[in-house]
Amino acid sequence: EGANLCPTQGLPKKQRDVLFMCQEMLSEIARIGGGLGFRLIFCTQYPTSDTLPRQIKQNADAKLGFRLPTAVASQVALDEPGLEDLPSLPGRALFKTDRTEEIQVPYLKDTDMWKLLKQYKVVKQHEASNTQTESETNRDFIHFE
Structure with a gap:
């Protein structure tokens, strides 16, 4: 959900700074990523000028x-x-x-989706140190096979 990256005034400064940095990185991907073959999919259920950063929107093909x-x-x-x-x-x-x-x-029913995904298994899960991320799980990515 793209709105989760919206830094609001009620958040602690440290958390707002992290969200601003995430928006800057997404904007960078949107600006130069297309020329390098990267595709950014940005989704939100409630589009407002706060939840849909201008740089990302303007660079969307x-x-x-x-x-x-x-x-x-x-x-x-x-x-x-x-x-x-x-x-x-x-x-x-x-x-x-x-x-x-x-x-x-x-339309794809959830039951059909899970049937299609059942054949894949997790082969590698990268665990980041606490200094790299502050997520609850400290997981950066999961590699499926």
């Missing part, structure tokens, strides 16, 4: 939005209204590149 309650929210997500007018059909979305198209994305 494509934007995908599902039904939103207002034209203002659609404007934040896609730079144009329209998401508020989508029919209430699960998976109906607007996809914007150089033009905007209404699309239907496939």
